Amino acid sequence: MRLFSTLFLLIAGSAALACSDPNALAKPANSNFEDTLTLYALHGTPIATPSAFSVPEGPIRTDRTSNFEFAYDVGPQGEHLFLPLAVLDISGSISVNPGLLPSSKLFVDVHRAPSNGYITTDTVVVDSGDIFVVRSRLVCNIGVSEYAKLQVLSFDDAQRSVTFRVLANINCGYKDLDPGFPKD
16 A cells, blocks of 8 residues: 555656646747738838838837847849848857748638748748748747748838738747747
């Protein structure tokens, strides 16, 4: 009987430790939701207009901070460009470069952000309808990226702007890209 009691306590103790895993992610605090955003070209637009995108913050003015994942610009031939942070040579000493990963799936069919394969050091030419998964720079206190998915909706060549829909997951360590609270 004593052996059975000791075995039961060991199993119960192991189960309790497994439930309090120190490596487990904190419960998500932010619900994923879709938004529509506009960025203006780095060149040929007023400096006060946002030209860059940050997963946790949305549109960013590049004259105030370099804490963003990519900037938008218009090339010399009128091509529309996303410029990951490293392309602008302002990535600093970060260990993971933010990047863009083109997707052939429909926006609603992108459910989870992959870990690898992001374009981080090349200019990305974009067109209406293009879909990307975005990996942020390391922004979480646990040293991981945050993720988003976006679809280019339209360009306004007169205003030198791009409009896109985006769903960002700003819960550290979660890669779920569906609306609502992430599951993983």
